[in-house]
Amino acid sequence: MFENLKQIEKDAIIGIMALFREDHSENKVDLSVGVYQDDTGVTPIMASIKQAETELLVQEKTKSYVGIAGLPKFNDAISELVFGSFYHKDRNRIATIQTPGGSGGLCVAGHLINRGKHGATVWASTPTWPNHIPLLSTSGLTIKSYEYYDRENNQINFSRMMSSLESSASGDVLLLHGCCHNPCGADLNMEQWQSILELINKKGLLPLVDLAYLGLGDGVDEDASGLRLLANNCKELIVVTSCSKNFGLYKERVGAVSAISANAEESARTLSNLANIARSIYSMPPDHGAALAAQVLTDNQLREKWLEELAQLRNRIKQVRTELSNGLNARQNKIDFSFIKKEKGMFSFLGISRDHVIELRERFHIYMVESSRINIAGINQKNISYIVESICHVID
Ligand SMILES: Cc1ncc(COP(=O)(O)O)c(C=O)c1O
Structure with a gap:
């Protein structure tokens, strides 16, 4: 049977990671990976999570399965975090299940939609x-796709977005990034969310x-404000x-x-379908991460500590954005990089050509995906001047 299988090409990003590993330059910088790094280049375990982990180690009594829907304590806590006052007002309309990462959640969501409307767009x-x-x-x-980010002008083209959605039809699904758009970092403002809400209800x-x-854009409540609308x-x-x-x-x-x-x-029926879909894909979610998040969210002291740590991550990202943008603008005048400090979260396109991306990799050992998407958190006090100088060099 397996002789019939075709070789699947590796993801472009995996190829870049392999090139990075093989590069022995002391100056090498990886801006391609999709994980947060602190100023020392480490993806840290949060202290609040470590504390919750220590507590759970003592408290945990069994390794038996969690339910199909995961831990009720986690599902309640995450729903409250995401929906805020809507959760308190209308919680009987919200059906939440714990999933293996956001990826697992997207896959379950896809199946749920397909049950509601077969082959939906x-x-x-x-x-x-x-x-x-x-x-x-x-x-x-x-x-199907709608226009969103204008690569020429490094900003959202909202009127093009709205006009490309004119061809959507009743029962279609509109996928939106709640905050910190990956890959472009350009988020909708509240006026734009309001227009989208009107489009959703009209169509x-x-x-x-x-x-x-x-929480990585402007704060938990700020980042959730579009979806809460x-x-x-x-x-x-x-x-x-x-x-x-x-x-x-x-x-x-x-x-x-x-x-x-x-x-x-309807919510009870939706929940039964979510659980039934999960059962048919992976049966039960893993417990450990959800138990930690639930512990952090439901213990006031841990929650405060986590919110502070989250603010540190967010503030570092903002600071790097400002320093990168100001540094680039101070040294050249071909491209106005001020869009970088307006964008949110871990990613932005640098807005340079594919040839420049390759030159940065081959001559300066700076790695990013060919679209020029960079992980802002891969930049730190040690490498920022080198990155700025190198970018200015290639675009000159
Ligand atoms: C936009 C977006 N959605 C979902 C995910 C899924 O993340 P995970 O499955 O690790 O929770 C990612 C991860 O990079 C992402 O960038």
């Missing part, structure tokens, strides 16, 4: 996180919000959350999918 931004396409289409959904679209970076004003909504970045729980695989239905009775 999902509209994804151009560009979007490349893994959105396989995760959502594996259930049988069709993916009868189902909004699907990917919230992989909650939708929650408060749409009949239905799906939100997929990840705890990989904001809790630093990457390898523990923890996230959630929350579906808002029109009323409590």
